[in-house]
Amino acid sequence: MKVEILYFADFKDITGKDREFLELKENTVEGLTSKIFSKYNPLKNLIWDEKIKNLKGNISIVINDKLITDKNKGDVGLTDGDKVAFLLPFAGG
Amino acid sequence: MKVEILYFADFKDITGKDREFLELKENTVEGLTSKIFSKYNPLKNLIWDEKIKNLKGNISIVINDKLITDKNKGDVGLTDGDKVAFLLPFAGG
Amino acid sequence: MNNNNFTPVKSGIYKKDEINLSNIIFSLKNHPKIKDAGSILTFTGIVRNTSKEGKLIRSLEIDAYEELANNSINKICKEIKEIPGIVDVIIIHFKGVFDIKDELVHVIVTSSHREEGFKALRLAVEKYKKEIAVWKKEVFIDGSSDWVH
């Protein structure tokens, strides 16, 4: 299964990319995070809370331009072709 | 004794003038008002309160670009060459 | 940086269309303290097609006692510039005859942060409305007219 992941702000600086396609074995957000943490180690510190074994509370997930509001973000399912982004809190200019 | 009187807003419409020089016999504001009321009758209604026999409370007098704050406005003295204006309440655009 | 070229826009009474918001903001960008500013707020008063009482307006006339109005405008600007965080305050009031949607007045407040800017802009607007020697005649579409007091 393939998803497209968009990188903004800190993510863009860490990965050096705007976006990329990633091949996933597990069709959940947690599957995607494992993949990106193994590829870009500093992303883990940025968005992962080791104490609660989950994404930090202030991280939003957007799938196909829609904000996901599920409580347990890691469990959210992904479908082939989805466009996914993790977002840090906004700061307008 | 001669003073210059400036006309703004309603005053300008009534007198048809921006300003004019007037010859006064009595060197007070009251002397000036008598003069202009006899020349331009509608000005009396505009600024004179017949009950209190004085200028209406909301009329300001400016002499040589300085606002006069004396209580009894009629008694304020005038000097030859003074530039005088009666002002109705302001309204910015 | 060379700020010798800074020719500030002076607050005061101007003839209709003598200056516009772009001119003012262009000048502001060369203000010696513009680097301390994060916020530019502007108020532009334009001619609405109805009076406060709801009568339809054809045109508006603004008369001004320029010497007195300029003194008051400068006093208001000076007072507000003393508020911490305020970089600059400019008040431009036009005089003449105006059609619907013509610009009557510009107030521009430049400040370090937006909080003090919003307060200062509101204060400047309320002050010029009452304290400067200008008058406004509403000419209605029925041909009648009134100086607003």
Added chain:
Amino acid sequence: MNNNNFTPVKSGIYKKDEINLSNIIFSLKNHPKIKDAGSILTFTGIVRNTSKEGKLIRSLEIDAYEELANNSINKICKEIKEIPGIVDVIIIHFKGVFDIKDELVHVIVTSSHREEGFKALRLAVEKYKKEIAVWKKEVFIDGSSDWVH
């Protein structure tokens, strides 16, 4: 009056310098309801030379998730346009790399009277600051940098 020529400026994310306040106000003057307006208020955010913590800034970078940010901007504008007396609301947020005093954002509120305009402008500014998917990187003069969150 023929309003067929009205091409409204669209709210949203723009490239640096792609549009300016004059363009927006020029367009506004052709808004079909401009005759109902007496007040145009604008907020322009520009790059200040210090961060909130007081560090000296060399430049600023704005990144945006355009689809999401545009949706939120349109939602904010729609909400505020529903307030009685509000004629129009435009929010323009730029993305790219900016020097000190460059313009980052314009918010323009056109309203019948100034009271509702002031409230609406403040509301629009506070909302875009928090609700739209943009991020800001401060690059300091010591060479370090930080995304603000």
